[in-house]
Amino acid sequence: MAQVLANWRLTVLSEYACPDSRFESSDLMEWVQTSLQQADAMTAIIAASPAEWFICAPAGLRLSPAFTLLTGLRLSKQPDALVLYTDEDIVNADGEHSQPKLKPGINIEFLRSSPYVGAATIIRKPLMLDPRIAILPPGLSRNYGAALLAFEQAPTTVDHLDEILVHVPEALTEEYAVTALAHLLVQQHLARCGAAAEVCDGPLTGTLFIDYKLPAKPPMVSIIITARQRLDKIQTCIEALLKKTNYPDFEVLVIDNAETEPAVQAFLAKLPNSNSHVKVLHYSQKYSVSAINNFSARQAQGEYLLLLNDDTVILQENWLARLVAIGIQKDVGVAGCRLVSFEQHIKHAGLILGHGGTVDHIGMDLPLTEPGYMGRAQLMQNFSAVSGACILVRKDLFFDAGGFDEKNFPISHYDADLCLKLGERDYRIVWTPFVTLAQKDDKPLSIEKEAKHDNQQNLTDLRSRKAFIKKWLPKLANDPAYNRHLSLRQREWMIDGDFDVPWHPDLEPLPRIVAQAPDEMGVGQYRMIGPIQELTRSHRICSFMLPALSSEKRFLPYVSELIRANPTVFFLQNAFSDFHLDDLQHYAELLPDVFRVFGQDDIVFSIPQKSAARKYFGKDTKARVRRAVSLCHRVIVTTEPIAEAMRSMVDDIQVVPNSLERSRWGGLQPPRNDRRKPRIGWAGAQQHQGDLEFILPVVEATANEVDWIFMGLCPPKLRYHVAGVHNAVPFDQYPAALAALDLDLAIAPLEINRFNTAKSNLRLLEYGAVGFPVIATDILPYRNAPVTRVPNNPKAWIDAIRAHVHDLDATRIAGEQLREWVLSNWMLDQHLDEWMKALLPD
Known part of the structure; x- marks a missing residue:
């Protein structure tokens, strides 16, 4: 058990004698041979141990080398924690890792549905010695029971570290996926919490469905529906609602508004006469989802509000009873449900903060029967926010939170904003897949109406996006219902392949x-x-x-x-x-x-x-x-x-001047192959036409005396006089390709202008690193370098070239001197302090 920090001790309990002499010589390991029941033996050892935290597991569980370091750092910042769990994965016999479980923060509805804390759980000593935990077998049952019991003391006592620090061998995967004690542990937990509920088998193996119960006299619910522009939608919505809902006490408030079509208004006018549950309200102000719902809520008679989109269709008779049974729990602020398309694909399975930059749906387009990541498309759980297409909220809570924000979120983000306001008041937001509504897709409006509608809504939505970010900025970083390793760009539950930084944002000490x-x-x-x-x-x-x-x-x-x-x-x-x-x-x-x-x-x-x-x-x-x-x-x-x-x-x-990486440039030399003529050349990119223009007469005058070589750009007028042209290459290949040009002399011409006067000496550094001597324009960037500098006139260049080729020994020495100058002064590893100073704040 290699750990980077020696703040641990390994104790092995066995009925057999120790087979490994390392236990005798190590202060970090002990072998305890015992005939006691495992739970009793473990309790005795924990009670006698000076350690504060414990992880109990069967043989074979693997801990990352950083396990004790990172968990120790985390716990030092969470002094009240009783349970800490981390992310985990599965490892096979060949050491290959798979099936990462990137868990949410403490999520009590999800925990009641699934023992998702898994193997990667450490428990504080007082909780380990609590008789209700000490009696449980080590492993998943004990981890599960401890997390439930700790949550009852305070949600903040259960903490999560979002790093994969535990690796479960394939042989133990079943042991950490299912516990036969799950029903009992959750039923006892719910009883201690005073929740009236039945614990049933869940839709997936090893999961549970918590069937919350209504009181003998269920509260009245006001269902609020804003009628918009589609007769087919509102008609289908209300007819299905009245036909399917078997809840005993509800009213339906339907609101027509300035955007309601005449056909819809005619349909609404007949409704109160045909059903006593229905009232039609008239809202004459500018269309705003938030304002209309606030207006309606003030007229509502119910103790609870059910806000419902007019494009939804009720599918289950007990839909409202189930939502109310969840919503009446004392710490629940909002209850939301699953929305699906008529093609049976997910349209809403929770909202994730920070997703898409503000807040967005997760699990979109997943087939209805798919379990989703960690079973989350099929299990009840907490989210930071749920869709306003169907939400239940207690009326007094709605108004205590200020209702919907009409100013900042008239059309969008109003639902997430309300959920977050209630979350700040320590109320939980619950999403359940056991209430499922269908939601129709929009049919296009007329072209003119569509364009006008889209333009207005886009501008309003942009303002709302900015307002949402400003208001909820601190919460966008880490949605407790999500995991920092999951993508904020993909609507599927997907590991972040775009921006998963290689550090822990709270624990990394380096810049x-x-x-x-x-x-x-x-x-x-x-x-x-x-x-x-x-x-x-x-x-x-x-x-x-x-x-x-x-x-x-x-x-x-x-x-x-x-x-x-x-x-x-x-x-x-x-x-x-x-x-x-x-x-x-x-x-x-x-x-x-x-x-x-x-x-x-x-x-x-x-x-x-x-x-x-x-x-x-x-x-x-x-x-x-x-x-x-x-x-x-x-x-x-x-x-x-x-x-x-x-x-x-x-x-x-x-x-900070340019410099060269030693790993790329430090060991290069030209091959110095045999040649008939001296080789002179240039290498550079396509934008240097002006820099090469005055070289044309120089190349023409010397073409019979030397072989001209160009790499990258070679102006068409020069090609007749050039012995070799080499294409540009990717940067990784460039240093070796430059050296392979095998030049006796390199040129670095630059036009005299403001742009070039401000350039760096990079061209000289590259040439020098491969040992090429250089003739260069006499310009500011090339001064103070051991090269031949000449003015930009053809005669000066021709004379300088001929002087070099007529004494190649001296020219080669000049190349070696330039190379030594570059290697001694211009390598990147010599300038890292400058980069650090420039990059970091003072």
Whole structure:
């Protein structure tokens, strides 16, 4: 049992003698041979032990090496905890892991339905010695009973650590999936809680259905339905409701409003005469779901409100009785149900905070009979919020919470907002699949009405989304009904394959950096990917790289995802496009504590006229850059001229020059093959047409004396005079491909302009790392380097080239001197302190 922290002791209970001498020599392990009943022997050992926490398990259960470290850290922050459970998976004989159980936080309705705490449960000593727990066999039964009993003392005494720290061998999976004592444990628990309920077999093996009971005189319920624009919907809804509902005491309030179609109004006018349960109310103000429901609730006579969409269809006669039986539990604020399509696929199985950036449905489109992740599509459980399409709430609670927020959430998010307001008052939100309603899909309105409706609703919804994030920001990070390793982007229960950061947001002591590179080629590698990876490998930071801006999979995290990840720094390079600006604005407004760093490697608002890249930068580029950097705390640039160009835009700007990764560049040498002529060449990207333009007469004049080699860009006018052209290669292959050019001399021409004057000396570093001597334009970035610098006129270049090729020995020595200069001064591992200082807040 290898653990990174030696704060543990292993005790093995057996009726046999110890077969392993390691138990005799270790202070961390003991073997106890006993003939006592297992529970009695365990109680005696626990009582005598100085330990505070215990995990009891059959032989074979595996603990992650970080188990005692991370659980210890967690428990140090939860002094009142009595039970702590972690995530777990299954491991086979070959050590392969599968079926991860990424559990929710304490979820009492789910716990009553399933012993989901599983094997990964540690229990505090006083609870272990409680006679009601001590009598239980170790393993799942004891873990289950302890969690139920601890919850009764206070929900906060049961804590969850969302890391897979326990691995259950295949041979033990059944033992930790089902316990024969489940019915008894839950029935005793419900009795202690004073809940009138029958414990029945659940729909899945090893699960339970808690059938809550109504009192002898059930409370009156007011069912509120807002009639909208579909006669077929409202007619079907009300007819099914009146035909199917066998609840003894209810009224139906149907509200017509400014958007109600004449045909619907005519249908509603006849309703009160045909059924005494039905009343029709008239709402004449601007259409607002929240306002209409608040208006209706004030007219309601019932003790409970049942808010029902007009596109739902009742399927079960006992639907209302079951919802009320749940809703009358003393700590329940809202009861919601499962919604399905007429094609028998899930439409609502709970709402997840942070999903889609605010709140969204989970389990969408799952077939009705599918169990769902951990059986959660078929079991009663708590959620932070449920859909307003069908919710039951006590009327006085509804008004104590302020009803629906008409100002901020007139059309959307009103249901989640109400649930969260009640949750803040320590009321639970319950979702049950044992009440299932069908919900019709919308038929299209006329084109004109559809366009008008969509435009208005989209604008309103956008305002509501922003208001919801601002109001409930702290809760969006970790919905207790979910797990931080599950996706906030997929409506299925799915492991987060997009943004599952490799650190625990509450327990990681190192700085945590989330970054997005503009590409995976030069700029991205030199200005972000390389430095971040090197800092991570040297254990100075933890990091997560988002897909590059150039990737088809690119995305920026939702605010909720960043809160969940809890990074120290969010680092973006060249982030001034439409793709970035709105999100940067949201981050600045909503996440002021996340240190935002903006990287810039060129003066992009001064692109040379002849550059192929100029077409990608509009006249508003400088304004975009200014706005982007104003939304960040710091800017990192490659050179002092870039810093000078941006000083009016931002207060905090730091210069970190380019450098090379030793692992890529440190061991390269050109092959020095035999050749008929000296080899001279250039390597670079497609945007350097202007830089190569004045080289044409130089190449023409020397083509018979040397072999010209180009890699990447080779202007068409040069091709007749060139001995070899090599295509650009992926960055991982670039250093070796550059060395393989086997040049005797490399050239680094640059146009004289503001853009190039602000560039770095990267071209010289690459050439020097592979031992190529260099002739370069006499321009600021190339000064102070051991290269031959010449002005930009053909004669000077021709003379310099001929001088080098006429003394190749001296030229080769110059290449070695440049290589030594690069390796001694310009390797990334020599500049990690500079990067750390630039990336982290002061």
